[in-house]
Amino acid sequence: TQLLEQSPQFLSIQEGENLTVYCNSSSVFSSLQWYRQEPGEGPVLLVTVVTGGEVKKLKRLTFQFGDARKDSSLHITAAQPGDTGLYLCAGLDNYGQNFVFGPGTRLSVLP
């Protein structure tokens, strides 16, 4: 079974600070997705990365897929309270059939 680990588990920062959260595995994934989940709601897709070394930007969010396709990072610049939520990474398994989810990083941005 392919597993994904995420760090840190919890992160509390002040508005305006920068942060990076990580998604790691010992396995190679065909692609990797990042989702954000707010309390009482289901996860919502932020981005999909496919190619090793790929970098994608979504406004203040920057996503990177590791060269070996075993890890990924999410960097947020000048965090805002609206960024608060649970950030989940999900990797498409070796067979390219099902997504494996990490346990998430719970981010709290204080005004």
Add this chain to the structure above:
Amino acid sequence: NAGVTQTPKFQVLKTGQSMTLQCAQDMNHNSMYWYRQDPGMGLRLIYYSASEGTTDKGEVPNGYNVSRLNKREFSLRLESAAPSQTSVYFCASSVRRGTYQPQHFGDGTRLSIL
């Protein structure tokens, strides 16, 4: 746009009771999924339906059954609920399984088994 609709939103059961969680999507997606989410463990796949008429086990299928009623609807049944099945259950759909297409999630059913 409703997207993925799950019912009920909350449910409390006693050990041994049965119930069915309902899920419907209006995006004409081929594939549908049931996940459970527990603290510190992320989302774990219970069952999936790659297309209408097919269902398959995921990572944690024991104690559950599913029915793909038609292209829109995918239900999850607990035949004899156990406290270990206390969790938040999410239904999701995607254009096609095994692709880079996003999964669209419902807002979940919060289930407590006493």
